[in-house]
Amino acid sequence: MAPGILVDDTTSRNGLELEETSDQIDAVNVLKGQSQIKFDDDSQFDSAKDKTQFRQYEEACDRVQNFYREQHAKQTVAYNLKARNDFKTRRREEMTVWQAIEKLNTLIDESDPDTSLSQIQHLLQSAEAIRKDGKPRWMQVTGLIHDLGKLLYFYGSEGQWDVVGDTFPVGCAFDKRIIYPDTFAANPDSHDPIYSTKFGIYSPGCGLDNVMLSWGHDEYLYHVVKDQSTLPPEALAMIRYHSFYPWHKENAYRELMDEHDEDMLRAVRAFNPYDLYSKSDKVPDVEELKPYYLELIDEFFPQKVLKW
Numbered sequence: 001m002a003p004g005i006l007v008d009d010t011t012s013r014n015g016l017e018l019e020e021t022s023d024q025i026d027a028v029n030v031l032k033g034q035s036q037i038k039f040d041d042d043s044q045f046d047s048a049k050d051k052t053q054f055r056q057y058e059e060a061c062d063r064v065q066n067f068y069r070e071q072h073a074k075q076t077v078a079y080n081l082k083a084r085n086d087f088k089t090r091r092r093e094e095m096t097v098w099q100a101i102e103k104l105n106t107l108i109d110e111s112d113p114d115t116s117l118s119q120i121q122h123l124l125q126s127a128e129a130i131r132k133d134g135k136p137r138w139m140q141v142t143g144l145i146h147d148l149g150k151l152l153y154f155y156g157s158e159g160q161w162d163v164v165g166d167t168f169p170v171g172c173a174f175d176k177r178i179i180y181p182d183t184f185a186a187n188p189d190s191h192d193p194i195y196s197t198k199f200g201i202y203s204p205g206c207g208l209d210n211v212m213l214s215w216g217h218d219e220y221l222y223h224v225v226k227d228q229s230t231l232p233p234e235a236l237a238m239i240r241y242h243s244f245y246p247w248h249k250e251n252a253y254r255e256l257m258d259e260h261d262e263d264m265l266r267a268v269r270a271f272n273p274y275d276l277y278s279k280s281d282k283v284p285d286v287e288e289l290k291p292y293y294l295e296l297i298d299e300f301f302p303q304k305v306l307k308w
């Protein structure tokens, strides 16, 4: 990849507080960088709606189709580098996690064919589904915050195209398994002599930590929480890759993965049903659930006020 671009530094991260997950994590191995969290395929998740009825992009309304047409034309390497740099250099607002949830609530996601609920409701639906399935507390809080990166919309985004929607790598050929693949013809990178090749600026097995994913809410929130929470690497992967459907659902871009990514893929796949299928659950009662989640937030965000 292009020299000097630090996409990620998760691998150097240590000092996790492991008490919350000690039944599932062998602390020594985690600090050595190997995942010990097992994701058994035991999700009891039962969607109120038939699961094949989600993500029907061919039948999606104009709002969704126009959204992706714009996003796929504008997510370029040049834009990605600029967005990362803007994030690193801008003044960051300070807020608690709950204040962030409330602030986000005014946004209606134009890319989403499956819900018209507010973001606070979607976040609580995801967290509640994870909690009801008896999953660990770190995963519940991950469900609660996973879309908070959409706050980016209020921090200098150019619209929704650089905030929401599925993600994909930039700097190498756009895979046909990304939704609406033909719309990439309008992206200048698909005519670039390097970016349009299979590996582009990357090399086989380079690891997703070294790949620039299209800029949006996943990548932004990942950068916000990685230094300001005690969440384990699996939670950070759930946040960072939850919109990377071409990878976790369609098996594209596998050739860029390293060994660590195999573990992360299992984590992201374990998370996905709670994000997607909970969209048809009953609308949660925010005031009733708030005390439980405030306590949960405190557990994983010890400094309480975060820089956004």
Ligand SMILES: O[C@H]1[C@H](O)[C@@H](O)[C@H](O)[C@@H](O)[C@H]1O
Residues within 6 Å of the ligand: 109, 111, 112, 113, 147, 164, 165, 166, 167, 242, 243, 244, 245
């Ligand atoms: O429309 C949705 C929505 O924006 C989600 O937050 C994102 O994670 C999905 O990947 C996307 O398809």
Ligand SMILES: [Fe+2]
Residues within 6 Å of the ligand: 146, 147, 217, 242, 243
């Ligand atoms: Fe999302």
Ligand SMILES: [Fe+2]
Residues within 6 Å of the ligand: 122, 146, 147, 275
């Ligand atoms: Fe979501």
